[in-house]
Amino acid sequence: MIKCNFNSGPAMLPTEVLQQVAEAVLHYKNGESILEISHRSNTYHEIIDEAKSLLKELCNLNDDFEILYLPGGASNLFAMIPMNFLSDKKYASFIDTGYWSKKIIAETNLVSNAKIIASGELNNYNKIPENFEVDNNAEFLHITHNNTIEGTQFDTIPKAEIPLFADMSSSLLSKEINYNQFDFIYASTHKNAGTAGCTIVFIKKHLLDKINIDCPSVFNFRKNIEANSIYSTPSVYAVYVSLLMLKWMKKETLSKIFLQNKLKAELIYKTIDESKIFNNSVAKNNRSPMNIVFNCDSKHETSFLEFAAQQNIINISGHRSVGAFRASMYNTMSLNCVEHFANTMKNFELTF
Ligand code: PMP
Numbered sequence: 543m544i545k546c547n548f549n550s551g552p553a554m555l556p557t558e559v560l561q562q563v564a565e566a567v568l569h570y571k572n573g574e575s576i577l578e579i580s581h582r583s584n585t586y587h588e589i590i591d592e593a594k595s596l597l598k599e600l601c602n603l604n605d606d607f608e609i610l611y612l613p614g615g616a617s618n619l620f621a622m623i624p625m626n627f628l629s630d631k632k633y634a635s636f637i638d639t640g641y642w643s644k645k646i647i648a649e650t651n652l653v654s655n656a657k658i659i660a661s662g663e664l665n666n667y668n669k670i671p672e673n674f675e676v677d678n679n680a681e682f683l684h685i686t687h688n689n690t691i692e693g694t695q696f697d698t699i700p701k702a703e704i705p706l707f708a709d710m711s712s713s714l715l716s717k718e719i720n721y722n723q724f725d726f727i728y729a730s731t732h733k734n735a736g737t738a739g740c741t742i743v744f745i746k747k748h749l750l751d752k753i754n755i756d757c758p759s760v761f762n763f764r765k766n767i768e769a770n771s772i773y774s775t776p777s778v779y780a781v782y783v784s785l786l787m788l789k790w791m792k793k794e795t796l797s798k799i800f801l802q803n804k805l806k807a808e809l810i811y812k813t814i815d816e817s818k819i820f821n822n823s824v825a826k827n828n829r830s831p832m833n834i835v836f837n838c839d840s841k842h843e844t845s846f847l848e849f850a851a852q853q854n855i856i857n858i859s860g861h862r863s864v865g866a867f868r869a870s871m872y873n874t875m876s877l878n879c880v881e882h883f884a885n886t887m888k889n890f891e892l893t894f
Contacts (some may be wrong), residue, residue, distance in 0.1 A: 546879035549857035552732040553872040596788040610743040616711045616730040620646040628654035635680035640667040640692040667692040669825040688713035691861040693835030694828045739780025806880040807831035813884040837866035
């Protein structure tokens with residue numbers, strides 16, 4: 543039986559995508575491997591241009607946005623965003639929803655002042671803060687839309703007069719979202735949009751005039767746009783895998799993928815809610831459909847992990863900072879695997 547890989551990222555890739563990647567490593571075009579083609583060749587331009595145009599189409603982006611594929615992960619953006627837009631005289635505001643928002647807050651504090659306008663810390667990050675006041679003097683408001691480690695997600699997007707920035711690493715292309723209400727969005731490719739190696743950025747053009755002139759060129763969003771995302775030699779391979787994933791999503795259709803994601807999440811949350819041994823502490827309206835975090839009495843943890851592994855269910859340990867369990871169910875995770883996982887949870891409970 544195929545392994546059901548619930549890893550929080552890199553995510554599973556569809557078999558047909560893996561086959562295309564394997565073929566491209568041996569031979570892509572004109573006798574060259576995808577690992578060998580020049581990033582300045584027309585062959586690569588066709589890849590990145592098609593990936594960007596598919597992102598625009600699938601996310602329904604309006605013409606106000608520039609799209610970038612930047613090297614490295616979302617953590618690079620935690621440093622780049624303050625370098626581009628902040629200084630000791632310009633500050634930004636943040637909603638602290640856990641581990642990844644704390645990371646960008648820490649990077650921001652190296653060059654500026656990160657003003658936390660609301661935090662879920664007192665609620666153990668089990669709830670997304672509500673009823674906060676937006677600081678309209680800040681340069682922007684930043685949210686982590688889906689919290690991969692805490693298993694939470696914003697159910698309503700805050701309204702702000704200032705630009706709205708969002709880390710969507712674990713929610714991009716996972717469900718119907720109006721991306722045009724944001725001014726800046728970034729997401730590592732290795733969850734719903736490919737493999738590790740690059741980060742997708744959507745940036746509204748009006749922000750380009752606000753970039754600090756002393757921002758180093760390789761980190762400068764404007765210079766990366768002018769260079770069509772090849773300021774430095776990119777990971778052609780990672781962008782190619784991302785293109786294949788976007789093509790796969792278009793072929794499968796987003797409506798089908800989004801419905802399946804909803805059914806998968808409903809099934810696992812229902813299984814947990816009906817269970818006498820498993821528990822999820824997240825506020826119901828903030829439950830993430832992508833990353834389901836749950837626990838049981840710690841004395842049963844190892845035996846559940848072993849029981850699941852015997853059923854070909856892998857990578858369900860919680861993040862090292864919180865422990866317990868986490869089932870990440872990105873777009874490629876099949877409903878079959880999720881049904882198998884739900885049955886495995888129930889069967890484990892029957893062994894008591
Ligand atoms: N933000 C979120 C929401 C994440 O889940 C992660 C982990 N992939 C990151 C940022 C950091 O991403 P990376 O490992 O690509 O730097």
